Amino acid sequence: MPAPQRLYKFFSDARTSFFDSPQFLFRHPEQFNDFFDCAPQIQGVYRPDYIKSFLMGSIILRAKIPPLSPMHNDSNEFYNTFDAELESKCIDLFKNSQDLAPQIITFIDTPKGQKEFFEIDKYKHLPRIINKINSQLKNQFLAIFCLTENATNKVMWAQYANDNKGFVLEINTENNLFHEIKDKKNSLGCLKKVAYKPISKARFVTDYITPNGDFRYNALLRDAIFTKQTIWSFEKEWRIAFITEGLLPSNNVTRCDAGLLISVPSSIIKGVYLGTRASDEMRDSAIKFCTKHDTPLFQMVPTPDQEFTAEPVIL
Incomplete structure (x- = not known):
């Protein structure tokens, strides 16, 4: 414009x-x-459709953070831990099901399903990754x-x-x-x-x-x-x-x-x-x-x- x-x-x-x-x-x-000026507006680490794809067995996309990023040293640890938690949650919820796919598709779109899966992202991991991003932005010239x-x-x-x-x-x-x-x-x-x-x-x-x-x-x-x-x-x-x-x-x-x-x-x-x-x-x-x-x-x-x-x- x-x-x-x-x-x-x-x-x-x-x-x-x-x-x-x-x-x-x-x-x-x-x-x-x-106080929040120039702080990135981010509502979550993963989009819901990514969580669906992961739980359906899609290839996990792991980020390669540039060396200058403060997230670089523990990025793989973060993604591995997060994906493992999703997998564990999925298995725990549907351990008695023969086919996880239909169960996941139906459950993840319900309010209870979103709470079960997305709170791992939003409330446990997001604050940590936001703090790291904010730290890098504040140190930017x-x-x-x-x-x-x-x-x-x-x-x-x-x-x-x-x-x-x-x-x-x-x-x-x-x-x-x-x-x-x-x-x-x-x-x-x-x-x-x-x-x-x-x-x-x-x-x-x-x-x-x-x-x-x-x-x-x-x-x-x-x-x-x-x-x-x-x-x-x-x-x-x-x-x-x-x-x-x-x-x-x-x-x-x-x-x-x-x-x-x-x-x-x-x-x-x-x-x-x-x-x-x-x-x-x-x-x-x-x-x-x-x-x-x-x-x-x-x-x-x-x-x-x-x-x-x-x-x-x-x-």
Whole structure:
């Protein structure tokens, strides 16, 4: 999906320095306000149809996790243990049956059958494998920049602009910054819309395993970055992300505790919106910036129906 020509970025009042030195902060996921942000949405290790296939005697697909994965050392042990438990459960339930196949097909689709088989997956093994995946993602050298389609949302003004004391920038997404980061090493580096999904629509670990048994870590990484729970859908978010490992500081890139500061041309800013509680100092800085670069300036004002609207400021 092509990105809108204009997107918006919320800033707190602590970032007033932007008007003197325009920089975008690309954050590591651990800096985000949502604890579960960039944690993969996974509802189980195996899909139910895999469990059926296994119990019917199909060839067991065992994942070969890449060496850098924290799951690598015990992946075979995990799959062997899990499959053995399924087999043991099956034999125990139908030990008096001459032909297991019809019994399994009928039983596994019942609520009792799902509880018997899937709780081994969901409640015993899933937490352990999720923790390992989350650990690897947290140690990944990631930098993410978040934008939104909506500059007037009152929840976002309260949450991301320090109770309406900050400001919002209207940004031209046609700038090369949002299109030239992507390369062979940074396959994530293009502006992409965040998808909002309930956990019931989440994937299974086996969805990230190829037919030849390879673990698709990059696919899982993309889904983790660009998928959030539906409770956040009001944000209408777009993101650009890239892997920073091996990236050297330059005139345009500076490392900081929160991530990376990337200098941007003032021409990328197509509008500035001041919060209803913006200080006089911030207002003066914004007026100087907008006057110098011929950028429209707006003041957010409350409406009778308790929403915000943007009114132009005459420079």
